[in-house]
Amino acid sequence: MPNLRFTEKALSEWMRGTANDSDIVISSRVRIARNLQHLPFPLLATRQQSEEVLSRLAPVPEKQNMKSIGTFYAIKLDDIEPLDKKVLVEKHLISPSLASESQNGAVLISEDESVSIMINEEDHLRIQCLYPGFQVREAWEKATSIDDLFEAEVDYAFDDKRGYLTSCPTNVGTGLRASVMMHLPALVMTQQINRILSAVSQVGLTVRGIYGEGSEAIGNLFQISNQITLGQTENEIIDNLHSVVLQIIEHEKNARTRLMNDSRLRITDRIKRSYGILSFAEVLDSKEAGQRLSDVRLGIDLGIVQGPSIPVMNELNVMTQPGFLQKKYGHDMNSEERDIYRARLIRETLAKA
């Protein structure tokens, strides 16, 4: 059962690394969508056709000797428990749609979990690379090199005019979605966030909650990604995202400085209260946990909270999700039970930190 390694620990190996601006940009991700020629998209594929897609794509890491990128483990979604699927989603290793509605869906995950290659998702192939901190260029470099390895083995659906053809018209062209996860508590507290986010949407970028389309921004975490995939080169897309994110980092830093200058006592009080609640509470719903964890993370960044490290906070963000909680304690829970176990897990983790 190779999948166990991926669902037992909350923190992916790649998340232990640190990088520039990793206090504000938590992680960078690049995903490219590709399809094979002459086979219908997964939406219309018969079981036999999706099986063919799987059998053509799954052996590629082996054939192309992708060892230099990492050892890959293949997981067929049909072979694993619903709870394990949930945990893989919570760790961003697979998408919710691969977990719930794929036919012959599979994922190839690298040992350190920084690369995950989804097969038979909305498109035949989706290559995803994750990096800690603000490293969206690095993520693109890796993703495009993996793309080349696949292209050496299989014929992609590509059109001179439209580029890489995808099932959804929002991905056509480059098939590239680059995104960064940002922690922006000071911009939220100073109520500048709406202004900034609406400005972002005017330059071809979009903001989402941490679990993608339609999800809520929990714990002041925002996912910013490109919306346009057609008519811009990959480098233009990455550069555009890069420069906008740089500006948001600058705004967040300024807001933090201003907060500390103008209302140091109130901010320190708020952060320490949250640290106290996380350390001692018996019941915590996910929304409160998200908010308190965000406060403590800010406290660590500002040097107000000593003890827990940023990787511990990253770990807690995943560990306190419903799927992981149930996986960790080994049984199904209703939401009240989860709130109790969530509080316990946070208490115990912070006590050790």
Place this chain on the structure above:
Amino acid sequence: MLCQECGKRPATLHFTKIVNGEKNEFHICETCAREKGEMLPGTSGGFSIHSLLSGLLDFETAGKGAASSVKAPQSQRCEECGMTYSQFSKIGRFGCSSCYKYFGDRLDPLFKRVHGNTVHVGKVPKRSGGRIQLKRRIDDLKLELQQRIQQEEFEEAAQLRDQIRNLEKEMAGQ
């Protein structure tokens, strides 16, 4: 940004609706989007990017009306996978890569709206890419040729024509 309907939840759906030249921006949360299903074309039950897209597509056909006669309509149906254009406009997703070919230029307004562009300029596959790059060069030269002819620079034009011929031969040989 908070939802403009309930003012409580953050707005996760942002879109602009233009009806008869009147522009309206919407910033709403998913819950309100679902409740307000009727204000968004093409929504029923779950709300997704696909239903939003299909809204755009429906609007396109509805907006055209009888007055604007479309030139010879392109194929309504993808010969490869059988998906019809109206199915595509409901689902918001293509059935196979040939749909792009069969629906052809009809897709331009959609791409224009989603991406602001209709033509790919990014990465090309390495193996089949040589041909595409050659084609991109030939297209560029043809454009230049037109300009030369218009400016009555026939000598340069003749050179370009030869160059294009050579490249086209090369491409045919591949």
